[in-house]
Amino acid sequence: MRNTSSENLTPLTQNSFNQLPDARLQFIIKTFIAHLHGFARDTQITHAEWRAGLEFLHKASAITDESRSEFSLMSDVFGLSSLVDLLAMGTERATPGSNLGPFHTRGSKEVKSPANLLKDNEGEPVAFCGKVLDLNGKPIPNATVDFWQNADNGLYWQQDPNQPQDNLRCMLHVGDDGSFEIVTIRPKPYTIPMDGPVGALFVESKRSPWRPAHMHLIVEAPGYKTLVTEIFDEEDPYLDNDAVFGVREVLVAQYKKSTDSELLSRYKDIPNLLEVRLDLVLE
Numbered sequence: 419m420r421n422t423s424s425e426n427l428t429p430l431t432q433n434s435f436n437q438l439p440d441a442r443l444q445f446i447i448k449t450f451i452a453h454l455h456g457f458a459r460d461t462q463i464t465h466a467e468w469r470a471g472l473e474f475l476h477k478a479s480a481i482t483d484e485s486r487s488e489f490s491l492m493s494d495v496f497g498l499s500s501l502v503d504l505l506a507m508g509t510e511r512a513t514p515g516s517n518l519g520p521f522h523t524r525g526s527k528e529v530k531s532p533a534n535l536l537k538d539n540e541g542e543p544v545a546f547c548g549k550v551l552d553l554n555g556k557p558i559p560n561a562t563v564d565f566w567q568n569a570d571n572g573l574y575w576q577q578d579p580n581q582p583q584d585n586l587r588c589m590l591h592v593g594d595d596g597s598f599e600i601v602t603i604r605p606k607p608y609t610i611p612m613d614g615p616v617g618a619l620f621v622e623s624k625r626s627p628w629r630p631a632h633m634h635l636i637v638e639a640p641g642y643k644t645l646v647t648e649i650f651d652e653e654d655p656y657l658d659n660d661a662v663f664g665v666r667e668v669l670v671a672q673y674k675k676s677t678d679s680e681l682l683s684r685y686k687d688i689p690n691l692l693e694v695r696l697d698l699v700l701e
């Protein structure tokens with residue numbers, strides 16, 4: 419094609435991918451091109467602005483390594499990760515998904531419910547309890563709950579050489595009645611990494627970098643859709659402006675002083691035990 423114009427450029431670019439054998443991938447790339455060109459047209463983007471955008475991506479690439487992805491963070495803070503989670507939801511009767519975040523590590527120690535993860539951790543002890551249920555409210559006895567969270571200083575074990583590698587995480591097998599019980603500490607709010615180009619954009623935009631405190635979960639059972647989600651703290655000051663848009667009303671739980679006699683007798687050595695109760699419903 420010798421006569422490339424602003425009119426024919428978009429279909430020309432799209433058609434250059436006609437030989438891609440994967441039809442879905444071809445559709446995704448062609449749609450991406452349509453939106454990318456649409457973005458340039460809508461904004462009437464200048465050369466200087468386009469170069470600044472590329473420079474932003476170069477900086478993101480430079481700070482990205484095996485344990486840190488500035489591109490995942492970009493996806494999070496531009497709302498894309500949350501949108502993908504929301505689009506993946508089938509029915510509203512199932513527990514909604516939320517951000518996976520960058521601190522999930524496979525291979526957490528396998529334990530049978532109930533599990534006590536307290537060890538030497540400072541912080542407010544809390545028993546996180548509930549059942550894994552199907553859409554009809556029937557327990558799913560062969561479910562697993564992959565659990566992880568940050569310590570009282572706001573850091574995950576990967577960020578803190580003073581924490582053992584297995585701190586505040588486990589792969590829990592639920593009880594025969596679908597029940598789970600994890601004794602842990604109340605998680606703390608934390609900020610997204612601020613040392614890269616995303617952080618600089620946050621400073622310039624006067625955007626809050628905080629994430630409200632949360633526990634992370636991946637709930638799995640054969641024959642059910644895997645649930646990746648987070649459980650938030652009703653009293654957290656950052657619930658209404660999560661930097662990565664992960665909060666959903668039904669994922670916000672109440673931390674209250676435990677009055678459950680079974681819990682209190684099982685953990686009689688733990689003073690001021692709090693309790694969070696929430697059932698997790700799989701589709």
Ligand SMILES: [Fe+2]
Pocket residue numbers: 519521632634
């Ligand atoms: Fe997190």
